[in-house]
Amino acid sequence: MGPCGGEIAAMRPNPPSSDADAGEDRLSALPDDILVLILLRLGTSAAGQTSVLSRRWRVVWALLPELIFPHAREPNRIRDALEAHQAALRRLSVEIQSASPDSVAAWLLVAARRLAGRLKFRNLVPQGNDAVEDEDTDEVEVKEDEEGCEQRGSFELPCFESATAVSLDLGFLGLSVPAAGVCSRLTKLSLSRARFDGPCELGDAISSPRCPFLTKLSVRDSEGLTILTINSRSLLRVNLRGLRGLRRLAIEAPVLARLTVSHSFFFGHDQPVASISAPQLEWLLWLDSYEPSSMHLDKMERIERLAPFLFFVYGGQRSISNNQSCLRLLQHFKVIETLILSLIYLEGLDNCSYLMDDMTVLPGITNLHLRVIANGHAFGASTFHVLRMCSGIRLLNLKLEMEAQTxxxxxxxxxxxxxxxxxxLVLYCLQEVEITGLMGSECEISFVKQLLNWATVLKKLTVIFEHSVAENEAKEFCQMLRSFSRLEICTEFHGCKGTS
Incomplete structure (x- = not known):
C-alpha cells in the first residue's frame, strides 16, 4: 500500500523559512581550489569581475595560477592586478598596444616577484615600427623608426628569480640588462625586437653563474648588441637571428647541440669576429657571413646537420662575395649526415655571370635538403651541378619555389x-626523393624525368604540389610522371584534392 496523504506531506521538503534561505549561495560554499578551476575557464577579465559579487569572491580571483591580458589598453591595471594577486603565477601572458618603457617596467617588476612559471609579453607596435629584416629597406624609414624608439626611452629588465620561461617581444623598446641577480630556475629565454642599451653585457646575464639551468636562448630582430659573449654549461639550443650591429660573438657551451646564426654579421662594414667552442654540436645553421681568418669554429666532430648561407646561381661581384661565405663554411667540414643548401636566382639576370662553377666540392653527405628559389628561371643546370658533387646521397629533399607570377x-x-x-650522372645510392612545391612546368617535368634516370636504385618518390595547382593539372602531371617511371618505384602525390 502506498503512503497516505499525511505521509506524503511529511516527505515533502519544508518550504524556505525566509528569503535568505531561498537565495542560499551554494557555489560560494565550494572550496577555493574548485572555484579557481571554474574561474580559469572564464578567463582573466571575467574572473576579475567576480570580485564584486560578495566578500567571499573578493579574493578568489587572486588565487588564479594563470593571468592572461590580451590586447590590454591600460598597463597600470595590469600592475594593480599583479599587486593584488596572492598566489604564485605559473603563467602570465600580456599584449599591449604601443606600450611605453615606463608602463612596461612598472608591471614587469611586480611580475618578476610573483612569477613561478612562464611569462610571455608582446608589444604590438604599428606596422611602420616593425623590425627591419630586408637589406633593401629604405634607410630613411629605418632612421625614423630608430629615432622614435630612442625618444620613448628604455627600461631595465628585472631579475626573474623563480620564472622558468620568459619571452619578450618588445617592439624595439630600449632594454638594459641588470648587472646583478640570479635566475635560478630559468630554462628558456626569448628576446625579440629589442634595442639593447646600457653598459651591462647580455652575455653576463645569461651565462652559467647567473642562469645555471638555461637550456634554450633566442635573440631575434634586435639592435645595439655589438658584443655577445656566452659561457654556459647548460645551454642546449641558441638561436641568433637578425642582430644588426653584432660584430663579436663568443660562445663556450660544452653541451650545446643546436646553434643558429642568421643575418647578424652580414650587413656590417667591418670584419666580424667569432669564436665557437661547442664540442657536442649536432646542428649548425650558419646563415650569415663566414670568414675563417676571423671566425674560429672549434672541433665539431658530431655535426649531423649543416646549413650555410644561400648561394647565388647568377650574379655580379656582390653575389660572388656572398657565395664565398657559403663555400668557406662548406670547406670547413669533410663529412656530415645532412646538408641543407639553398640556391637562389635573382629575378633579373641581365649582366649576370653563371656562378655555379665556383662550387667545386661538398662535404661527404648522406642526406641532401636542397631549396631552389628559382623566381621563374630554369633550375636544371644548378641542381644537376650540386647532385654531381654528392652522387652518394641516399635521400633527396627538393623544395622548389618557382614564383609563377614572375x-x-x-x-x-x-x-x-x-x-x-x-x-x-648515376646516383647509385639514392633511394628516396621528396619534391615539394611542384607546379608542373616544362622545366620541372624535364628535371624529374632526368632524375628518375639518374637514380638507378630509387625506391620511393613523393611529390607535393604547390597549393595553387589545379586538380586537373595535377592529375595530368601524375599520369605523365607514371609514364616514364619504373614499376619498382613507389610514387605518392599530395597537395591537391583527388591526387593523394
Missing amino acids: ACSFGCICGQHAHWKTEE
Whole structure:
C-alpha cells in the first residue's frame, strides 16, 4: 500500500523559512581550489569581475595560477592586478598596444616577484615600427623608426628569480640588462625586437653563474648588441637571428647541440669576429657571413646537420662575395649526415655571370635538403651541378619555389646551360626523393624525368604540389610522371584534392 496523504506531506521538503534561505549561495560554499578551476575557464577579465559579487569572491580571483591580458589598453591595471594577486603565477601572458618603457617596467617588476612559471609579453607596435629584416629597406624609414624608439626611452629588465620561461617581444623598446641577480630556475629565454642599451653585457646575464639551468636562448630582430659573449654549461639550443650591429660573438657551451646564426654579421662594414667552442654540436645553421681568418669554429666532430648561407646561381661581384661565405663554411667540414643548401636566382639576370662553377666540392653527405628559389628561371643546370658533387646521397629533399607570377623572359641566360640534359650522372645510392612545391612546368617535368634516370636504385618518390595547382593539372602531371617511371618505384602525390 502506498503512503497516505499525511505521509506524503511529511516527505515533502519544508518550504524556505525566509528569503535568505531561498537565495542560499551554494557555489560560494565550494572550496577555493574548485572555484579557481571554474574561474580559469572564464578567463582573466571575467574572473576579475567576480570580485564584486560578495566578500567571499573578493579574493578568489587572486588565487588564479594563470593571468592572461590580451590586447590590454591600460598597463597600470595590469600592475594593480599583479599587486593584488596572492598566489604564485605559473603563467602570465600580456599584449599591449604601443606600450611605453615606463608602463612596461612598472608591471614587469611586480611580475618578476610573483612569477613561478612562464611569462610571455608582446608589444604590438604599428606596422611602420616593425623590425627591419630586408637589406633593401629604405634607410630613411629605418632612421625614423630608430629615432622614435630612442625618444620613448628604455627600461631595465628585472631579475626573474623563480620564472622558468620568459619571452619578450618588445617592439624595439630600449632594454638594459641588470648587472646583478640570479635566475635560478630559468630554462628558456626569448628576446625579440629589442634595442639593447646600457653598459651591462647580455652575455653576463645569461651565462652559467647567473642562469645555471638555461637550456634554450633566442635573440631575434634586435639592435645595439655589438658584443655577445656566452659561457654556459647548460645551454642546449641558441638561436641568433637578425642582430644588426653584432660584430663579436663568443660562445663556450660544452653541451650545446643546436646553434643558429642568421643575418647578424652580414650587413656590417667591418670584419666580424667569432669564436665557437661547442664540442657536442649536432646542428649548425650558419646563415650569415663566414670568414675563417676571423671566425674560429672549434672541433665539431658530431655535426649531423649543416646549413650555410644561400648561394647565388647568377650574379655580379656582390653575389660572388656572398657565395664565398657559403663555400668557406662548406670547406670547413669533410663529412656530415645532412646538408641543407639553398640556391637562389635573382629575378633579373641581365649582366649576370653563371656562378655555379665556383662550387667545386661538398662535404661527404648522406642526406641532401636542397631549396631552389628559382623566381621563374630554369633550375636544371644548378641542381644537376650540386647532385654531381654528392652522387652518394641516399635521400633527396627538393623544395622548389618557382614564383609563377614572375615568368622567365624569352632568351634569358638561364636557358643557355642545358648540358645537364645530356651529361651522364648515376646516383647509385639514392633511394628516396621528396619534391615539394611542384607546379608542373616544362622545366620541372624535364628535371624529374632526368632524375628518375639518374637514380638507378630509387625506391620511393613523393611529390607535393604547390597549393595553387589545379586538380586537373595535377592529375595530368601524375599520369605523365607514371609514364616514364619504373614499376619498382613507389610514387605518392599530395597537395591537391583527388591526387593523394
